[in-house]
Amino acid sequence: MNSILIVDDEPGIRETLRGVLEDEGFAVDLAATGEECLKLVEENTYSCILLDIWLGKGIDGLNTLKKLREEGNDSAVIMISGHGNIESAVKSTKLGAFDFIEKPLSLERTIVTVKNAVRQRELERANEQLQQELADEYVMVGESIAMRALRKQISIVAPSDGRVLISGESGTGKELVARAIHSQSKRKNSPFVEINSAAIPEELVESELFGHSKGAFSGANSAKKGKFEIADGATLFLDEIGDMSSRVQAKMLRVLEEQRFEPVGSNKPIKVDVRVISATNKRLDELIENGNFRHDLFYRLNVIPFQVPPLRERLEDVPALIDHFNRKFSSDNGKKVKVFTEAAIEKLSNHIWPGNVRELRNTIERVIIMTTKQKIDVGDLPELGFTEEKPSSSFRFPSFKEATDAYQREFILHKLAEFDGNVSKAAEDMGVDRSHLYRRMRNLGIHGR
Known part of the structure; x- marks a missing residue:
C-alpha cells in the first residue's frame, strides 16, 4: 500500500484530505509543521507528500521541500497554497516539486494529481532499481594495475564518439568494457545495442545489421529494422567482428564511412548517427594477412584500441x-x-x-x-582441470616477441598508473622520448593522454 504524508497547519484540511485519500486506498500520515514532516520522513517512506507552502509556525513549505531534497528524500512532493502565485510555483518546481495546486482544493483534482505523482514515482523507482541491477551485473571488479589502467583509459575515451576496437581472449570481459564506455558516454541515456556476428547464421547477419524490406527474401513477410537503425543516436556493439563474411565487411565499411546504408531488398538509403564499438578474440592482423579481413575496415574500426588482459x-x-x-x-x-x-x-x-x-x-x-x-x-571446490600452478612469466608465451610485448605492456601500464595517465611524466621517468612512448603504446593497444 502506498503511503501519503499530508503537511498542513489547518486541522480541517488535514482530516478532509486524509478521509478522501484513505477512501482511495492510501495509507495516510499527518503533520502540522515542517519540523514534524522532516521527522516523519526519517522514520517512514512515503510515495507522495502533500506540503502546504504557508505553515503556521516553524519553517515554511519551500524550506521544508529544500531540506527534503538536500537529505536525499525522493518522495513525490505536491505543493499546496492558499496564496498561490507564479513565483511560488516556479520556486517549487526548481526545488523538485511534482506539481503545485491552489486552495480552495478541488478534491477531484487533488486525487488525480496524487495518483499521477504516485504512479510517476513508482516508475522512477522501478527504473532506478533496474539501472542498479544492470550496474551490478556489469560491474568491472579488480584493483590490479591492469584494471586500474583499463578504467582510466575508459574514462578518457568514453566521452568522445571515437570508434573503439576491444581485443582480448574469450571470457575476459570485452562486453563489460564496451558497456562501461557506453555508460560514461554522452549517449548513456540511449540504448546499448549489441549483435554477435558469430552467433548468427552468415546469411542472416546482413539482415540483422541493416534490416530488410518486405519480400526481400524468402520468409521476409514484413519489413524489419536492423541494428544500425535501432542504434541511431546510440551505441552499437559489434561482438566477434572477426567472424564477419567478406560481403558484410564491404557493406560495413561503407556504413562507417558514410553513416548511411540500404536495408536488404531496398535502394532507399537510411542515414544514422551511431557510435560503433567492436570486439574480437581473434588476431585481426593474422586474418588480414590471410585475406580473411579487410585492412581498410580494420583501420576504420581500430581508431582507439583496447586490450583486455587475461585473468x-x-x-x-x-x-x-x-x-x-x-x-x-x-x-x-x-x-x-x-x-x-x-x-x-x-x-x-x-x-x-x-x-x-x-x-x-x-x-x-x-x-x-x-x-x-x-x-x-x-x-x-569442483575439479578445475588444466594446470593450477602459476606459470613462470618467462615461459607462458609461445614466442619471444609476445613475451617482450607482454612485459613492456605491463611496465608501461604500471608507469601510467603511477603518474595518473600522464604520458609525458611517465616518459620522463622511464628515460624515453615521449613520441617514442606514444608509438609503443599504440602498438601495444594502450591509450593515454
Whole structure:
C-alpha cells in the first residue's frame, strides 16, 4: 500500500484530505509543521507528500521541500497554497516539486494529481532499481594495475564518439568494457545495442545489421529494422567482428564511412548517427594477412584500441572476483553468502583460468548452487582441470616477441598508473622520448593522454 504524508497547519484540511485519500486506498500520515514532516520522513517512506507552502509556525513549505531534497528524500512532493502565485510555483518546481495546486482544493483534482505523482514515482523507482541491477551485473571488479589502467583509459575515451576496437581472449570481459564506455558516454541515456556476428547464421547477419524490406527474401513477410537503425543516436556493439563474411565487411565499411546504408531488398538509403564499438578474440592482423579481413575496415574500426588482459595476468584480482560472484549468486538463489576459506581462495587464485573471468564466474555459481555447506574449503571446490600452478612469466608465451610485448605492456601500464595517465611524466621517468612512448603504446593497444 502506498503511503501519503499530508503537511498542513489547518486541522480541517488535514482530516478532509486524509478521509478522501484513505477512501482511495492510501495509507495516510499527518503533520502540522515542517519540523514534524522532516521527522516523519526519517522514520517512514512515503510515495507522495502533500506540503502546504504557508505553515503556521516553524519553517515554511519551500524550506521544508529544500531540506527534503538536500537529505536525499525522493518522495513525490505536491505543493499546496492558499496564496498561490507564479513565483511560488516556479520556486517549487526548481526545488523538485511534482506539481503545485491552489486552495480552495478541488478534491477531484487533488486525487488525480496524487495518483499521477504516485504512479510517476513508482516508475522512477522501478527504473532506478533496474539501472542498479544492470550496474551490478556489469560491474568491472579488480584493483590490479591492469584494471586500474583499463578504467582510466575508459574514462578518457568514453566521452568522445571515437570508434573503439576491444581485443582480448574469450571470457575476459570485452562486453563489460564496451558497456562501461557506453555508460560514461554522452549517449548513456540511449540504448546499448549489441549483435554477435558469430552467433548468427552468415546469411542472416546482413539482415540483422541493416534490416530488410518486405519480400526481400524468402520468409521476409514484413519489413524489419536492423541494428544500425535501432542504434541511431546510440551505441552499437559489434561482438566477434572477426567472424564477419567478406560481403558484410564491404557493406560495413561503407556504413562507417558514410553513416548511411540500404536495408536488404531496398535502394532507399537510411542515414544514422551511431557510435560503433567492436570486439574480437581473434588476431585481426593474422586474418588480414590471410585475406580473411579487410585492412581498410580494420583501420576504420581500430581508431582507439583496447586490450583486455587475461585473468592469468591479474590473478591478484581473483579474491575480489570470488567475493563479487559469491554475493551475486547467493542473492540470485536466495541463499546466505558463503564463506570461502583462505586455502580455497589460494587454490582458486593459483589456477590459470584458461576460460578467464567467465570460467571463474561459472565455477563460483556452481559452488553456490551445488554446495550445501556454509563454509567452502578446498575439498568443496569442483575439479578445475588444466594446470593450477602459476606459470613462470618467462615461459607462458609461445614466442619471444609476445613475451617482450607482454612485459613492456605491463611496465608501461604500471608507469601510467603511477603518474595518473600522464604520458609525458611517465616518459620522463622511464628515460624515453615521449613520441617514442606514444608509438609503443599504440602498438601495444594502450591509450593515454
